[in-house]
Amino acid sequence: MTRAMNVVPPRGGRILLAMLPFVLIAIIYVIGSAERRAANPDDKLLPPISEMAATTKRLAAEPDRRSGEYVLWVDTAASLRRLALGLGIAAAVGLAIGLTIGLLPVAGAGFGTLFAVLSMIPPMAVLPILFIVFGLGELSKVMLIIIGVTPTLIRDLSLEVSAMPREQLIKAQTLGASTWQVAIRVVLPQIMPRLLKCLRLMIGPAFLFLISAEAIASDVGLGYRIFLVRRYLSMDVILPYVVWITLLAFLLDLALVYIGRRAFPWAFVQEPR
């Protein structure tokens, strides 16, 4: 008998298996929605899919009655801008500090513990401080993402650097490399794939911080819209937005994978497709 771990679905079967849970969820939703609608034709909790499609069309393709904007796109652009700024700055800072701490024993001794402690602070707990220090504008939203994501990046990258084989660093030195050259020519290229992997894992938390910041004080953005219409239980807006955010995060993840495989093919040799 074949062991369970050796049963590999054929290509078509794999796609089918991947779709199955989605189809199941959809079926459960449709039944639940129909059930609630039968009891109360104005029910807002589980709107039928046709209604969500109509709302999505209105949000995406028709200008808003009051502001004249295409709500979905304006929200998406604002949120993606904040997310890109936050993740971009966090990646740059995380890379610079992580590399320094991992490579230089003096920096490691001086700041390693600090960042280990900082990474334990729940960012949401310091929100009132963020507001007072950075105000309520764009800055505080981007800062929340940076504060939430950077410490983890620093810790992970510094650990990755200190786990690099000593022989490599010694060899570079015997070939006459300075500390700077080792950092730029030996260490940096090797931790770039790790940075991309880390960023992939941080997309979820980054979205979490973004939506939280937008929920608390904002006038545009995906999180803003969700928390605004939550006041009157417009699930026909909330559910498509959730799907849209999930899709955006998924695409972002795919993009990072693609960049990683294109830029650093050597790092993915061991990984199955």
Next chain:
Amino acid sequence: MATLKNLLTAVCTACLLAAVSPTSPALAAKKKEFNIAWTIYVGWMPWPYAAEAGIVKKWADKYGITINVTQINDYVESINQYTAGKFDGVTVTNMDALTIPAAGGVDTTAVIMGDYSNGNDGVVLKKGKTLADIKGQKINLVELSVSHYLLARGLSTVKLDEKDIKTVNTSDADIVAAAKSPDTTAIVTWNPQLLEVKAEPGASLVFDSSKIPGEIQDLLVLNSETLKDNPEIAKALTGIWYETIALMKDSGEKGKAAREAMAKLSGTDLAGFETQLKTTHMYYAPKDGADFMTGAELPRIMDLVRSFCFEHNLLGENVKSKDAVGIQTPTSTLGSATNVKLRFDPSFMKLAADGKL
């Protein structure tokens, strides 16, 4: 392969069953146990105190039912839970009763007119001394809430429009922190946060709900079907309410002890609670509450409220007129008579006034 198929079928069936059963809305019928949700607000603090002091149990026993009084941390969430059918009744303002359960098709009846905000909601400017100075400013508030309504009403008194300002949706939990931020210049909020915001250096209160008396009402609402099948729940709740607020009003030691307990339950002290009580117009006598409901003011106020709600799409995105959701007061019916979803029923307050509970 056959076993896999069987397994899949079993899983599907289980999922479907699990999905269908808990989503069914609470079906109306004769029942013995009732769930009421409340949130922290000065005018609603009698509810937890009544539960603590045994007044809830006393009246529930009298009518042979069980009443669970549950605190929900988040106000909007409590109304959403009620709308979803998890609670039979909830403490809510007149505007939110219209926009959340009533617009969501849940027929809702207000049985107790508890109070109206008489200064508990206010507009605070950090730069400027009069409401007219608000022009061109960015205003932090909970959008689409009673704060937004208050702001809209205020703007109309100084011939300004919502186009003349910019609103920033800010959570009520964070509005005090937001007010301390240097780039925040204007805030609309309610108590207890309003007390904090007002106390900021240089801040001035330029408009408050005492200028629109009676328009922001704090109600106890029940699901109309549950009420129809079980009128005793409304009788018990009305009994609890007036016994408790009589204690709250009492100027002697007993009253002070009750207010102190309510203050503690709402996270403030006696002085803070009494400050908030001063800006709350309580209907201590059941007759006054009933008279307000049967008066000519209520339809006028509800018309203002529903117009605001319709203009801000709060009745639903596809609603074509403010008449879509019917509102029934004892004197008249506003909007669709065939789709009445919000009712004001003074009969239980009248029973209390006549001592017939």
